[in-house]
Amino acid sequence: MDIHFGIQNIIFILALAAAIWAFARQWNKIWRNIKLGKPLDRTDQPGARWKTMARVALGQTKMVRRRYVAGFFHVVIYVGFVLINIEVAEILIDGILGTHRILQAPLGPVYDAAISFFEILAVLVIIACVVFLWRRNVQPVARLRSLSGWPKRDGNYILVIELVLMMALLSLGAAEANMNNLNTEGWLVTSQLAPLFSGLSQEALHWVERGAWWFHIIGILLFLNYLPYSKHFHIIMAFPNVWYSRLSAKGKSDNLERVKAEVQLMMDPEADPYAADAGGNGDDEDERFGAKDVQDLKWVQLMNAYACTECGRCTDSCPAHLTGKKLSPRKIMMDTRDRLEEVGQVIDQKGHWEDDGKSLLYDYTTPEELWACTTCNACVEACPVNIDPLSIIMDMRRYLVMEDSQASAQINTMMTNVENNGAPWAYAQADRANWIKE
Amino acid sequence: MAEMAAENKMPEVLFWVGCAGSFDDRAKKITKAFAKILQKAEVSFAVLGTEESCTGDPAKRAGNEFVFMMQAMQNIEVLNGYEIHKIVTTCPHCFNTLANEYPDLGGNYEVQHHTQFINKLLEEGRLKVEGGHFKGKRITYHDPCYLGRANQVYEAPREVIRKLDAELVEMRRCKSNGLCCGAGGAQMYKEPEPGRKDINIERTEEALETKPEYVAAACPFCNTMMTDGVKNSEREGDLPVLDVAELIAQAEDL
Numbered sequence: 001m002d003i004h005f006g007i008q009n010i011i012f013i014l015a016l017a018a019a020i021w022a023f024a025r026q027w028n029k030i031w032r033n034i035k036l037g038k039p040l041d042r043t044d045q046p047g048a049r050w051k052t053m054a055r056v057a058l059g060q061t062k063m064v065r066r067r068y069v070a071g072f073f074h075v076v077i078y079v080g081f082v083l084i085n086i087e088v089a090e091i092l093i094d095g096i097l098g099t100h101r102i103l104q105a106p107l108g109p110v111y112d113a114a115i116s117f118f119e120i121l122a123v124l125v126i127i128a129c130v131v132f133l134w135r136r137n138v139q140p141v142a143r144l145r146s147l148s149g150w151p152k153r154d155g156n157y158i159l160v161i162e163l164v165l166m167m168a169l170l171s172l173g174a175a176e177a178n179m180n181n182l183n184t185e186g187w188l189v190t191s192q193l194a195p196l197f198s199g200l201s202q203e204a205l206h207w208v209e210r211g212a213w214w215f216h217i218i219g220i221l222l223f224l225n226y227l228p229y230s231k232h233f234h235i236i237m238a239f240p241n242v243w244y245s246r247l248s249a250k251g252k253s254d255n256l257e258r259v260k261a262e263v264q265l266m267m268d269p270e271a272d273p274y275a276a277d278a279g280g281n282g283d284d285e286d287e288r289f290g291a292k293d294v295q296d297l298k299w300v301q302l303m304n305a306y307a308c309t310e311c312g313r314c315t316d317s318c319p320a321h322l323t324g325k326k327l328s329p330r331k332i333m334m335d336t337r338d339r340l341e342e343v344g345q346v347i348d349q350k351g352h353w354e355d356d357g358k359s360l361l362y363d364y365t366t367p368e369e370l371w372a373c374t375t376c377n378a379c380v381e382a383c384p385v386n387i388d389p390l391s392i393i394m395d396m397r398r399y400l401v402m403e404d405s406q407a408s409a410q411i412n413t414m415m416t417n418v419e420n421n422g423a424p425w426a427y428a429q430a431d432r433a434n435w436i437k438e
Numbered sequence: 439m440a441e442m443a444a445e446n447k448m449p450e451v452l453f454w455v456g457c458a459g460s461f462d463d464r465a466k467k468i469t470k471a472f473a474k475i476l477q478k479a480e481v482s483f484a485v486l487g488t489e490e491s492c493t494g495d496p497a498k499r500a501g502n503e504f505v506f507m508m509q510a511m512q513n514i515e516v517l518n519g520y521e522i523h524k525i526v527t528t529c530p531h532c533f534n535t536l537a538n539e540y541p542d543l544g545g546n547y548e549v550q551h552h553t554q555f556i557n558k559l560l561e562e563g564r565l566k567v568e569g570g571h572f573k574g575k576r577i578t579y580h581d582p583c584y585l586g587r588a589n590q591v592y593e594a595p596r597e598v599i600r601k602l603d604a605e606l607v608e609m610r611r612c613k614s615n616g617l618c619c620g621a622g623g624a625q626m627y628k629e630p631e632p633g634r635k636d637i638n639i640e641r642t643e644e645a646l647e648t649k650p651e652y653v654a655a656a657c658p659f660c661n662t663m664m665t666d667g668v669k670n671s672e673r674e675g676d677l678p679v680l681d682v683a684e685l686i687a688q689a690e691d692l
Contacts, residue, residue: 249534252534253499259507263508319618322617323633323639325632327631374623376618378587378617381587394499398503402502410628411500411628415497415500418509419505422457422490422491424492424626425461427460427461432487435459435466435470436485
């Protein structure tokens with residue numbers, strides 16, 4: 001084996017360590033933020049959870065449903081990303097040890113086949129990125145056209161970075177194809193690209209090769225550290241997000257335990273209203289009914305916000321949005337993440353949480369948006385990574401109604417009727433069976 | 439139910455009528471159609487009558503857990519008092535609440551939607567239909583959210599419609615991609631938020647695209663919304679919006 005360990009490798013190891021350290025730091029912050037949410041046990045039925053994750057996250061089944069163009073090219077980029085990472089693993093080893101394509105000699109023809117395959121994937125990824133840039137900017141599809149500012153730029157940055165990284169990878173091979181001492185004949189794509197660099201001297205080729213190599217790997221390390229600030233974080237969060245997603249029927253809305261305990265107590269003739277700790281756990285006393293801010297949500301709902309890649313399939317299927325109402329489930333998720341990041345920044349600065357006078361409800365999401373929801377579950381069904389925007393909408397509605405008494409007169413009338421007449425309308429309970437005689 | 443219990447008899451199934459089915463004039467017709475089907479198939483059934491009360495669904499979807507819990511616990515007390523095990527209901531909202539939200543509170547029942555129940559009666563041969571009345575008619579079926587997406591019941595109502603020898607035509611958005619009628623989540627009881635259009639109009643337009651002779655629904659609220667939508671399109675006279683139970687009842691002249 002040909003090892004040239006030198007200053008380059010020391011720089012590489014330092015860059016790698018710095019990138020991992022910086023990423024770990026952001027990762028820890030994000031988990032701290034997610035854990036600001038309330039506890040929820042979602043570890044039941046592990047078998048079903050692994051299966052769902054294999055199907056939905058790994059298998060991308062919801063990605064390709066009904067959205068054939070986006071679905072197909074997304075799978076291309078996804079497969080390209082996962083498999084080309086095998087080559088990146090080799091690049092990392094080479095960078096640390098000072099070797100050149102360490103796996104080539106031991107693997108022989110298998111190596112050439114693998115590299116050829118990766119190169120074809122790289123070309124497909126470039127095509128997919130161009131298609132996606134087109135769909136975002138030139139002829140934007142509706143759900144992407146509505147993005148502006150940072151979310152729009154974020155989406156474009158990701159695609160351009162991926163495009164440039166793939167070009168660097170191909171340039172690397174194309175330069176190597178012209179170098180005298182290397183064996184690159186079996187590489188399908190770069191052998192075709194070789195003429196691009198055929199006019200260069202061996203010395204210049206060496207610099208192109210090193211340049212492309214360094215550009216590619218440093219690009220990857222920087223991209224890794226871009227992820228926590230970007231919607232692209234979904235490439236990691238999609239997996240735990242799907243694993244922890246709800247397995248029960250979508251129609252099931254959770255029952256608030258504290259209300260359950262209080263109503264049970266109220267209905268129990270034997271209960272002693274003066275008994276201590278009547279409402280269950282004593283430390284629950286300042287817990288709100290429903291959610292006003294991100295800390296009132298469950299941790300899974302906060303993880304949902306980090307798993308969202310703002311594709312807008314939820315909003316695109318939302319009946320309220322389709323008919324021009326303000327509600328957008330995607331905005332609910334983006335609001336949740338933005339507010340959570342803001343809360344996290346306060347904690348970063350002050351060392352602990354201090355009320356900043358703002359909240360998710362009112363400052364980010366308005367009651368008008370929440371009241372437009374028909375609870376139809378179209379957003380939940382549409383999400384390729386099983387995010388549940390509806391549960392967040394419901395929790396904020398609960399706060400509006402139970403804590404802030406902010407229901408409209410019509411809703412209040414309905415609730416009073418249910419309470420007094422056992423029906424949402426003001427009919428007498430005694431008339432309930434009249435249909436039998438009619 | 440009280441009468442049956444007094445005679446120490448247990449019905450095969452409890453028919454949960456629901457508030458719309460009890461009080462709304464249009465929905466009462468669905469209730470009666472389903473009751474006639476049960477009688478025709480000689481199913482022994484009971485209703486709670488004046489002992490039935492709202493499941494609490496509209497209050498829960500509006501965000502009021504207190505009103506929901508009080509309704510739920512009272513209903514569970516009544517149901518468990520009669521030792522009810524099997525419930526069938528013509529309302530997907532009641533169906534969802536009884537099946538998914540009551541077990542946590544001590545109410546464990548086998549709950550079926552009437553389209554599932556009718557389909558089973560047909561499969562078991564306890565009920566027979568002849569397609570004559572609807573033979574070859576174009577019928578489009580609107581998926582209620584609380585039956586479809588919420589509980590994955592897509593096929594039972596479609597199978598029933600197919601057994602009428604009718605031509606089932608699907609809307610652009612159907613099954614898991616079905617568009618809401620606009621009534622769910624307590625929207626039935628309030629004015630919609632400002633927007634371009636009402637949701638039921640959008641949905642009715644999708645239904646009209648299929649050039650149907652009948653619009654089939656399986657929820658009293660969807661029925662109201664679609665009926666209003668059809669009226670809005672001035673097709674009231676020639677495009678009936680019927681519940682799946684009504685299709686069967688009409689086919690059999692019940």
